[in-house]
Amino acid sequence: MAGGSEELKLLGAWASPFALRVKLALGFKGLSYEDIEEDLGSKSELLLSSNPVHKKVPVLIHNGKPVSESQIIVQYIDEAFAGTGPSLLPADPYERAVARFWAAYVDDKLLASWLQSFRGKTEEEKAEGLKQTLAAVEHMEAAFRECSKGKPFFGGDSVGYLDVTLGALVAWAHAGEKLYGFRLFDATRSPLLNAWVERFGALDAAKAVLPDTDRLVDYAKMRQAEAAAGAAAAASSNN
């Protein structure tokens, strides 16, 4: 299916970890694509018509047919281009189920609690978010041990589905450390993941895709300033 007639377009946004996930998968598979940067403040007609349900990036459009939701897109890429580049999901059904379990855990628990640790509405909510983040990191450290079996990546000798799923957060992990002084994977709590972050970030395909930390930090500060201005405007209009 990966002949020269294949057309791949990615509707993404450079800072979105979910879009980064798809870029990583396409990169590791060696697939070329048209990278279309969406303005999330003014979404394109193509995005709205391609993902009418969630209206979100990323959307991968393959020969005119759209696929949404980052983990589903990565699985689609692996299945539709099974003959191209390395397989991302393990061949064994049990190992596939384990990889899917932890990939779901990354979004539902690790990412959700990490976001809460700095976006929580109260200090109490933030503290609870941090507590849950630390528990999730502990689980992910065990997951790395289980999946990698002593090898460099979740996928073993080469990157796989979980490397892509978690790897998309690596640039934001660095930015989060600069912004909030909290290192998501450190040498004490999660030595295996700490080493994996370095190893993953050093891969050519990752370096080609993951954004610069300082650029993400500036972006996050700009978004925070916009949110604060929006909140102030809303408060004054309520008077």
Add this chain to the structure above:
Amino acid sequence: MAGGSEELKLLGAWASPFALRVKLALGFKGLSYEDIEEDLGSKSELLLSSNPVHKKVPVLIHNGKPVSESQIIVQYIDEAFAGTGPSLLPADPYERAVARFWAAYVDDKLLASWLQSFRGKTEEEKAEGLKQTLAAVEHMEAAFRECSKGKPFFGGDSVGYLDVTLGALVAWAHAGEKLYGFRLFDATRSPLLNAWVERFGALDAAKAVLPDTDRLVDYAKMRQAEAAAGAAAAASSNN
């Protein structure tokens, strides 16, 4: 992989729609299994050690190896027993992605908003839940049209992944109608799904698994009474 030496144990709970999903998948695939009913008020050591991360049913234990999370279990069953019974996921990668997209939608949007419509803390929250439920039903009606292509099931001529995913809610949809007077899929808003509910519920494999509506209604009332008693006890102990 489906020889006589296969051992399948399901840790479930009779009223859990997530456990029902796994029972439906096993039933449609024609796989026999040991059905282990968990007491959710006092979970077994086997459940806690098999799903140490979420500590929840369902868990499928295949030859001693546990798989958790209902949608992941159903995909596992389909892949590990590819040679047994019908395939649940479509063969085509694009159709698989579409099925996975809507299956995720069922849990993340339809089920979440439907639960909020009667469990919301305020009348406002409940009203918002109902509004979102109606929007989700509209999307699922379109999803049925897209996936079934004029045939009786999401999977086409026979049941597939989405039939199992949504079908697990059919018994609760009937119970919800008796409890709250709200019919999740009705003939006006979602005529295709309304007809599908009847068709799905009439299948032998569904009848063998889906619980009786009145038993679910009694169970829900008992749980509500327990929750109210718990809340009253908590309130009095706070004085």
